[in-house]
Amino acid sequence: MCGIIGYAGSGNAGEIIYDGLLRLEYRGYDSAGIAVLSNGKTEIVKSAGRVEKLNTSAQLLGGNVGIGHTRWATHGKPDDKNAHPHRSGRITVVHNGEIENYAELKKQLAASGERFLSETDSEVIPCLINRFYGGNLLEAAIKCAKMLNGSYAFLAMCDGCEEIVAAKFRSPVIVGQGENCAYCSSDEPALAGKCPTLYILEDGDFAVITKSSVKIFDENMRPVNRAPVINSAGEQSLALCGYPHYMIKELWEAPAAVKNTLSAFAGVEAEARAAFAGADRVIFTGCGTAYHAALLGKRYFCELAGIPAEAEYAGELRYNGIQGGKKTVLVAVTQSGETADTVEAARLYKNSGAAVLAVTNCPHSAIARIATLTVPVCAGPEICVAATKSYSAQIAALAAMALSVSGGKRQIDTDCAPALISQTLQDIDIYALAEMCARARGVYFMGRGIDYAVALEGSLKLKEVSYIAGGGYPSGELKHGTLALIDGTTLSVFIICDGELAAKSMDAVEQTLSRGGMAAVLTTLPEVQRQFARRAEVISLPECNKYLSPLVSAAALQLLAYRVAVVLGRDPDKPRNLAKSVTVE
């Protein structure tokens, strides 16, 4: 959610920052901008739209120190004037986050003569720094930060001064030193191949980077030591490797992600089991796709481990009036580990004395630093905004944890899971169904039990990459209202992999067909395939254990969403209005 990057060195800052912004673009792609210090003066190029619009102008910026931004608009339209960097006097700033008291600050600053050029909340930052600046950029940035409520990761530059100051509160900033240069950025992939060692700033930290040094300070300008971490992101993982889109590349990476996640679970198994001993409340949480994985976590714990569990959206959990306590375990599922609602729910529960398990793909993320224990998801960098392989790996981690907590009462061979996903991707023919979706006025996904959790994800995936309206429902709910939507222009996609509940979902298919609705059935069950062979579009999935079937049905639904996006000419990697890593609430 907005990407920021800074560079100080001897290379061409414009080109280096442009390259970094391309890598950060999945965090937002409404507008982009670069500022470079050239002969003591700051030159800025910025534009609404994708980073590549700056390709030519970035090359022309001469200078060795600069900052850049790729925006996901929060305050103000995604146009040129609202694009970062923003400037006031000698100061130039890029910002990721939300300044909650910006209106009040703008009013105060305007009353004392400041003129604002944008509608953004961010523009107050350079104004405040400029006012506080008396020759020391760090000092001015600290004074500014003390005036801000909300979240920020900002980078500030000053004319005539070859340093960049970074500030962090509730939005991520990492810093690192390369050869004869230093960087700061929103995340690790942007610095893959550039900085082998990184420092992750904590809330309230400030960093000063120059060509030859990276120094971290607290709000009293006292030096702070942060432990170095190895940058795990490899440049190879950021390349398309011949695939037309990251979405399809990452779909094919799901088997390896699941395999690596299952192996890594062994390293935390004992601690994970211990966390649940004596717990009287187990809650799964997350946002979006991660919440759909959390729903499966809940079912796995109830059905496999025999432990009553709940699942709630992180943004709702925070405000339901109950805050955990010593006997509570909160399992927070998040690919990025930076999603504001999930991180804040984890913080709330941790402060209440609850054990917090973070199921995350990013071991250095904010949530990993809050959690009692990190349960690793080993999906590697996920560039496509729509989550695919990380969701599959989250499911695998949650199933492994439930099986382990069951203490051997339930045993499932999870080793076959990666092969089941590969087989699904290889064997299914989803083209006809993709065409049906592309033509439908609305697409509804339904299932029961674990199939319902997957139906929700199938619906979200299709909506976000195709922009086709629809929803996900328990198939038992169809007759309680949704049936009114069914006619010859709507398509209902049923996921039927749970043999015990299959008959009930099959009834819902019949109810849809008898009202003239189009129906598709994704199933691992041969009897269901036979039942609807000539009456609905049937997608036959590899037969497998019911608890592994979400890996199979999710792979099919992800592939379906991808194909529909391609049929409709959408960009599946960068859906409109969205961004990965939602660091605002």
Ligand code: F6R
């Ligand atoms: C959808 C998608 C989002 C994320 C959600 C949470 O494809 O990717 O719904 O799942 O924004 O993000 P994380 O998992 O980073 O907390």
